[in-house]
Amino acid sequence: MSRWDRVTAALPYLLVLLPALFSLLRTWRVEVLALALFAAGWHWFAVDRRPGWTARAWVVAGYFVVLLAVVAALVRIDTVFTVTGVGVFVQCFALLPGLWAYAGVAVTVGTLVAARPPAGRTPVELLASVVVGVLVASMTGFVFQTVSEQNAQLKEKSARLAALAQENADLQARLLVQAREAGVLGERQRMAREIHDTVAQGLTGILTQVEAADEAADDVPAVRARLATVRELARESLTEARRSVQALRPAPLAAAQLGSALSEVAAAWSRASGVPASVSITGDARPLHAEVENTLLRVAQEALANVAKHARAARVGLTLSYMEDVVALDVRDDGSGFTTGSEGGAGPEGGFGLMAMRQRVTRLAGDLAVESAPGQGTGISATVPAIPADPGT
Numbered sequence: 001m002s003r004w005d006r007v008t009a010a011l012p013y014l015l016v017l018l019p020a021l022f023s024l025l026r027t028w029r030v031e032v033l034a035l036a037l038f039a040a041g042w043h044w045f046a047v048d049r050r051p052g053w054t055a056r057a058w059v060v061a062g063y064f065v066v067l068l069a070v071v072a073a074l075v076r077i078d079t080v081f082t083v084t085g086v087g088v089f090v091q092c093f094a095l096l097p098g099l100w101a102y103a104g105v106a107v108t109v110g111t112l113v114a115a116r117p118p119a120g121r122t123p124v125e126l127l128a129s130v131v132v133g134v135l136v137a138s139m140t141g142f143v144f145q146t147v148s149e150q151n152a153q154l155k156e157k158s159a160r161l162a163a164l165a166q167e168n169a170d171l172q173a174r175l176l177v178q179a180r181e182a183g184v185l186g187e188r189q190r191m192a193r194e195i196h197d198t199v200a201q202g203l204t205g206i207l208t209q210v211e212a213a214d215e216a217a218d219d220v221p222a223v224r225a226r227l228a229t230v231r232e233l234a235r236e237s238l239t240e241a242r243r244s245v246q247a248l249r250p251a252p253l254a255a256a257q258l259g260s261a262l263s264e265v266a267a268a269w270s271r272a273s274g275v276p277a278s279v280s281i282t283g284d285a286r287p288l289h290a291e292v293e294n295t296l297l298r299v300a301q302e303a304l305a306n307v308a309k310h311a312r313a314a315r316v317g318l319t320l321s322y323m324e325d326v327v328a329l330d331v332r333d334d335g336s337g338f339t340t341g342s343e344g345g346a347g348p349e350g351g352f353g354l355m356a357m358r359q360r361v362t363r364l365a366g367d368l369a370v371e372s373a374p375g376q377g378t379g380i381s382a383t384v385p386a387i388p389a390d391p392g393t
Helices: 003-026 030-048 051-055 057-077 079-095 099-115 123-215 220-245 258-273 290-311 348-363
Strands: 277-282 316-322 326-333 367-372 378-385
Touching: 003 030, 003 057, 003 079, 030 051, 030 057, 030 079, 051 057, 057 079, 057 099, 079 099, 220 258, 258 277, 258 290, 258 316, 290 316, 290 326, 290 348, 290 378, 348 367, 348 378
Parallel strands: 277 316
Antiparallel strands: 316 326, 326 378, 367 378
16 A cells, blocks of 8 residues: 555544544543544444445445534534544545535535534625635645546556566566577487487498408408407497587597697598598687587588598598688598588488588587589588687686
């Protein structure tokens, strides 16, 4: 309840009980005490105790008839109770609609004037008292009504603001749910890429080595070499799977910078595929954010895996270029190439690989370009922002 509401609720009681106190201090009269307590009790019973009653016209009419009769009796006993009429004016504008409020004021003023002892006043003086009283009471009531309407408007605005705040809170809750769902989807995509870039590639390499060992079954040294490669690939795949689950950096980056990690990956790939792979670094090499290095390393691994599976290349070259604002990785081979219009011409696996590379790069606001043509080899270029490494890493 606002301060204005508390004041208007207490005013009818104060304008009855305070005059009664002054009157009783001057002259003790039991009838004054009884009538004052009855007026206060009547207001409490008819208005405050059952607020819904005031919506009924006959209840409001009965309330004013009884109240005005009691006030008239009090004014007849002691004119100090004339101020009680102010409380009645307030109730007129609080309980009566529109012009009925001013009619109630006029009736109240007439009752107050008629209840006062004549004391030799002429009819003209009585009429003038009524007119002046009505004007003053109407102006007072108008001010009261204006303040009440403004207070109601403020309440309505406050309610609207509260509703907007609740709506905003609900919207924020929905946004949080959507962000959480997007995070879950992103994490699923990340795990899909991690599995594809690690376990799937390792299993593909193992399958290739087993097939080659099967073809060279009569050549014991060659079979042993293939089995050794299978063991190495299996260990690497197991290590990568564990690190992917733990969301750690790729194994080659765990203890080396990006350039050294690329050289290590290219050398291991060359041993497994039998295709020479060279690595060159241009620009000022510097530590980059873990996500940047991880992305470029995964792009290199995926590109080399695609070369081994589809390109039938004789050589591969990897170039890591450090520039002022970006870092670029180029992987080029002299293999069979494909039509770049589909990017899936290399087969379903190659198509998923290109899609995974693009997702990784665009996630960092980077760009992935693929250049290829049948019989002319393939070039893959990934460019991402050169975000510096975190100081704590």
